[in-house]
Amino acid sequence: MERVLCLAIGYVCGLFQTAYLYGKWKGIDIRQHGSGNSGTTNALRVMGMKAGAIVFLGDVAKVIVAMLAAHWILLGGAPLHQGPSLLWMLYAGFGAVLGHNYPFYLGFRGGKGIAVTAGVILMLDGRITLACLAAFVAVVLVTRYISLGSLVVVSLFFLLWVILGQTGGLGLSPELLPESYGVVFLWAALAFWRHRSNLARLAKGTENKFGSKKKE
Numbered sequence: 113m114e115r116v117l118c119l120a121i122g123y124v125c126g127l128f129q130t131a132y133l134y135g136k137w138k139g140i141d142i143r144q145h146g147s148g149n150s151g152t153t154n155a156l157r158v159m160g161m162k163a164g165a166i167v168f169l170g171d172v173a174k175v176i177v178a179m180l181a182a183h184w185i186l187l188g189g190a191p192l193h194q195g196p197s198l199l200w201m202l203y204a205g206f207g208a209v210l211g212h213n214y215p216f217y218l219g220f221r222g223g224k225g226i227a228v229t230a231g232v233i234l235m236l237d238g239r240i241t242l243a244c245l246a247a248f249v250a251v252v253l254v255t256r257y258i259s260l261g262s263l264v265v266v267s268l269f270f271l272l273w274v275i276l277g278q279t280g281g282l283g284l285s286p287e288l289l290p291e292s293y294g295v296v297f298l299w300a301a302l303a304f305w306r307h308r309s310n311l312a313r314l315a316k317g318t319e320n321k322f323g324s325k326k327k328e
Contacts, residue, residue, distance in 0.1 A: 116180040118203035125178035126211020130170030134163060143221060151223025153258050172231035179235050187234040199288050202295050213261040224306040226262040233269055240272045256321035259310035263325035265305040272294045
């Protein structure tokens with residue numbers, strides 16, 4: 113029951129479509145431009161750096177709210193990252209990604225969940241945050257492919273989560289670790305699924321690079 117509640121809390125928070133709402137405020141339906149995704153990358157390409165930054169911060173903020181709400185509802189004033197807190201926040205974060213990617217009121221057409229995932233990683237573990245940030249920046253600087261950098265981030269998230277879990281670095285009880293691995297694996301798999309068209313273009317060498325105006 114706790115898991116379903118956390119997913120529901122996350123999904124509701126994830127429905128706050130920052131890119132779509134900001135675009136409508138500016139008189140633009142973000143879904144009709146660029147890649148058609150309601151996410152940070154498309155907002156950046158269609159509306160510019162300021163819009164991209166605002167959308168990114170909005171998407172990060174909504175998942176932080178979801179995770180803190182799940183913790184407070186289930187555990188009250190208990191310390192963060194202790195006991196089952198980490199797992200409940202993980203579920204809430206995954207729920208926020210689902211709400212962001214598949215908002216029911218927009219015909220289930222949302223973003224790809226990478227900015228939301230960044231907010232989750234930031235809340236969960238500083239070590240993973242630094243590693244993923246460094247990897248993302250390095251990949252994008254070298255290749256100029258935001259999609260590739262995003263997929264490296266979710267892959268590294270899963271890898272480091274398992275490594276830290278197996279070495280006792282997460283603070284989760286042993287019986288909860290396999291479940292957390294499964295959630296993060298599904299998370300990464302969903303990101304790859306949402307980026308399947310990007311993967312096809314990467315394979316063909318036709319993927320849009322950062323700074324270009326082609327479709328994502």
